[in-house]
Amino acid sequence: MLALFGVELLTTPAVLLSPVPLAIAVDNVIGSDRLPGVLDAILPGFITSSDLGILAFAAFLQVFVVLLTQLQESGWYVLNTVVGERLTISFRARLFDHVQRLSLRFHDRRDTHDSIYRIQYDAEALQHVTEAAFPFVSSTLTLVAALYVTLQIDWVLALVAFGVTPILFLLIRSYEKRVRPRYSELKELESGALGVVQEVLTTVRVVKAFGREDREQDRFIRQSRKSMRARIRLAYAEGGFGLLVNLTTGIGTAAVLYIGVRQVQSGALTVGGLIIVMNYLLQLYGPLETISEKVADLQSGLASAERAFALFDESPEVEDLAHGRRLVRCRGAVEFRDVSFAYDESHPVLRDVSFAIEPGTRLGIAGPTGAGKTTLVSLITRFYDPVAGHVLLDGVDLREYRLADLRRQFAIVLQEPVLFSTTIGENIAYSNPDAEPSAIVTAARAANAHDFITALPEGYATPVGERGMLLSGGERQRIALAR
Template identity: 55%
Template sequence: MAVDGFIPFVASGLTVAGMIYIIALLDSQLAVVAIAISPVLYLGARTFNSRLRNQWGDIMHLESSAFSVVQEALSALRVVKAFGQEEREQQRFVRHSSESFSARVRAAWSEGAFDLVIGITTAAGTAAVLFLGIRHVQSGTLTLGELMMVMSYLAQLFGPLASLSEMTARAQRSLASAERAFALLDETHDVVENKNGVPISRASGAVTLQDVCFAYNGDNPVLSDISFAIKPGTRVGIMGMTGGGKSTLVSLLTRFHDPTKGQILLDGVNLRDYKLADLRNQFGIVLQESILFSTSIGENIAYARPGALQHEIMSSSLACRTAMARWWVSVECNYPEDSASGLRSRELF
């Protein structure tokens, strides 16, 4: 819009000013009648622009809902097929798409109504100028040639005026999209980084939790008064049932969230006082769900270190396979298949 709309907008504004000046030189009364339609176009634009912006905002929301249905169905395709719910998901998509289509039809009707208002207003203005101009010709204050010149300039005047009004209406579509983008950009961060954060290159690994509490929505705390200390070089395993707060605890260590109460120390320094990027570089995390980016296996392994050498990638791959083999042996020996503590209920720091 900034490129395609700004230059025509300026050109139309300059054309309007020039035509009004020339008509005023020929007949000031006709110039007044000619520009009298401007308030009508302005009021029409204000009335329809707010309606169009709201309608296009609704359209963007409905289209996002339709695309969300597609994304959910594709990401859970095995589940959908396993339970034979393909038709149900298709109906969900059709329902959301139909709502979006209906909203677009309503927006098209509003734009058409505004175009009709513009057409009627400019036609009425042209008729008024022509009627008054004929009277002036009859009275001798204006020649027929000057009237023809005024009508020619009037066509060039009303064209840009109509274009200005139409461009403001068309701009509502872009403004509705921009509002959604700005609303996303204005969202507050989950964690606020200290502008004067302490840099850290390599931590020794002493972790201390002091009366840590956390709740995702302010209610129903996931963690309550958690306190413990881990010395550098110590291996600690945390076990618990699903939903017990193991993943939340790891998220607090890497500052994906901040505790609602208490504090977490790394090498005796509050996590909030470190630079966020430096802090997260101290941790290596294996998530419960495997995620692969659309690139090579080597680049996936070296994701945290894009400049890693080939032999470092191979060493990491071998170490991972060895660790996984040992871990599975440990699981098979210590946690039988019918154990109440499932694989997803254990998390290793």
Template identity: 40%
Template sequence: MQKKRLGTRRVLGWLLRYGKPYRGLLIVFIVISIVEIFIGLLAPWAMKILVDNVLGSEPVPVWLVSTINAFSLESKFSLLVAVCLAGLLIGLASEIVSLLHTQLQVGIGQRMVLDMQRDLFEHLQKLSLRYHQQSGTGDAIYRIDADAYCVNNIILSGIFPLMSSLLTLALMFVILFQIEWSLALLSLIVMPPLFLTINRYSERLSERTEKVKEMESGIFNLVHEVFSSIKLVKAFSREHYERERFLEQGTKTMKARLRVTFQESLFSFIVSALTYTGTAIVLAVGGWHVLRGTLTIGDLLVVIAYLGSVYGPLASISHTVGNLQGSLTSARRVYETLNLQPETGDAANAVEVGKLRGHLKFENVNFAYTEERPVLRNINFEVEPGEMVAVVGLTGAGKSTLVSLIPRFYDSTSGRVTIDGVDVRNIKLKSLRESISVVTQEPILFSSSVGENIRYGKLNAAQAEIIKAAEAAQAHDFILEMPEGYDTLLGDSGSQLSGGERQRVSIARALLKDAPILILDEPTSSLDSRSESRIFTALRHLMKDRTTIVIAHRLSTIRDADKIIVIDGGQIVGEGKHAELMRENELYRELYERLLQGFGLDAPTNGKILTTVETN
């Protein structure tokens, strides 16, 4: 079923809301635009007086007689000087007003763009992991970096110039009607076919531009995917392959863009042909009036100047109609994004929580990414405050998905997860996540300094707190050896650090947060045995009076756990302490033996088939 496209009127109404905070500036902008129009209307009259009354022998217009008498401009030379001076002043005034007009237009436009980018950035952060996994990071970047400019392109580069042209047309028509009514009517002859053409081509261009936007967003996704995995690309020597992928996607997008550009050019040609035709007709009829003596050459010059001031902006808009349609497409994309509801938003009765004890409970929890793809089935277990629980299972068993339900990266399909007896869905998200520290399987670091990366766990932390957390995570010594110590910039994703060092900085960040619940997703998988031992010594102190869930792939983690939960195929198939599970649970015994022999948990070794499910 094809998605229904958002109406243009509704999009424009929504976009105009971004102008409300700048109503004062917009009023000034409109006033300056009107002044600019009136100065433009004055500009050709200096030329008319020069041609008709200075160089020619036409009588001076009645409205000019009093001015000439007031300044004693009886001679033609003095009138020539006055007319040239007036033309100069009008030109300078036009440039000054144009300068103010441009500065205001750019200033208001950039402010509105920033507001839209802020809204997009904020809303995209609220959307679920599922959305970002399906749409891709490149798409989010494209919407913020490119689509957000639609508000400037449509309002300040589209609507206002069009309104200015229409106002100029109305004023011009009134003046032309005073000069020669037939020319005034002829100047409007191109309007019906012009707007008919705009209406017809706009709809067609809008649909094609929307497809191009989607393809361009796909290129952003591809580029982000490749360069965020550049180490893998180089390791497998796949530069040529990725280049071909990029060229294939880029060529398809280029051809689509060229087809749209051809339609834009054809549309522009039609509009230009109409305006040239209108100008030619008015010029021919005006010339005929001059030959008959019913119109002066100066009057005809005024008419031609006015036609240029009206037809020019209209023709200019026609040249950029593709961009305007692209901007409308961008506006629809932004509107649709901002109207997506976060899957894990706050419930109406959601509450703030203070210091949690960390009593965690899963009650009949089921979860599926789609109806055809169940991941967790009938999960029931309880963790007392201060307990350390190890979750073990083969790769793909559902371990990461299970712990993701605690901070509500996803919501359970049925059943509930409670903390201190409160359903996590009834706790405000910010309050809930402030009570949970997470160390991910792959360390996630920003390109800022080491200290700033650790401070991310507690934004108002003092330097002494940062150092204490780094010491507990066995990171302090290697940080001091870096060129700028805690102020050393880490580069993209912490590229200046080894895997183990990145993991220790990540653990220091979680330690600094000092939350009552810890989720450690294989936190020592990148560390050597010595570092792992030191870190778990520090973690034991941290775990006191805190609930800790560890996705375990190491023997040391499993042995230290107060409780071990064994997952297979999205179901709990064993629960208890190490010794108990070794006696009673065949799968756990096999997993433990694999770890003891140095194998991973990717697949069974004894030929037994164990059920697993894929997870995101």
């Protein structure tokens, strides 16, 4: 990061040196003025004593400035890419890890596609913010340096040139207030379009079964058109902002040119001095325009960054104690004491439920839909915490155990078998990736899955496809049981 900042700072000397070779050629070679005092003092006499030597120095300086500028730009591009990519992947990883650890209640009420968009696309905004921030700082330094040098040459022209900056900053401030909410709205709309794609592709069998492809296509187009209209409105706003910025700097340039030429005619300023002033004026306005452009770019990045950081503001409802009780292997005594639970306050699912299950017990829970059967299992595995009462394992409240240790005590087969896009063997060993092949086979035999697995051409190395869709429903169920 410091190296990137250092390379970016090289912009300032490159900008300040760029008009000097031409000014030397005009004033000291074509004209008869002496070299500026600093150059006259440091250059050897064999250079300063002849026009040819001064011209050669000016040519050398021109090549040096071009080389310095190119090295700075190339170095900044490479370092910015390296730093930006590392920042992005680190931020994405932290965001993904945090979202995984959020409670199921968060995932129940938050659309999956919105979390995906924030992790994959909004998190990338950190790189864009960095890309805009460093040029913003270097442009500010260049602006100050160019203003100082211009003041030394002609303070009147410097004040005229700098007089447009308050107008530019007012434009920037106004633009920020208007555009940031629009970018936030755009991100929401783009996330919605992604949601249509994600929902349709994950339920494509249902879509095909009911012949609703055309309807889903229309739904996607409607959502995408909303995003398109929002982006077009932003393009108009950005174009108008750029027009006002360039018009303002154009007026400043015209004023300086008029006053500068009049001063040359009166003898108050040399032609070389005017060239330097006009060049520095471009360098003066260049940073101002860069700052204006980066402010525009920052609005999109900051809107995305706000959405990404909003995920960090979400805290897990099921908290894992930093110094929780360790659990290697439980005996299996489960007890509910006056447990109440509700997914939302207006619809309680369990009220004052109490029961005890001794170790070794085989228990089936029956009841009508919505009675709370799945909720009981979710409470035992601490997918949720009860709103009242206690759930105990071996006489200890579940909240006192380390969460990872607690969940390792349970084997769960969900109502809808979920497999990952990898091999059969890796799916069976999901809870224990270091399991020996013999242990995987043993689990498969226990689930009555070994025979159909070995009949496949690749056996346990057979890919199951996304969510296991290359297998039949019954085969997926057997793999889930073996797991």
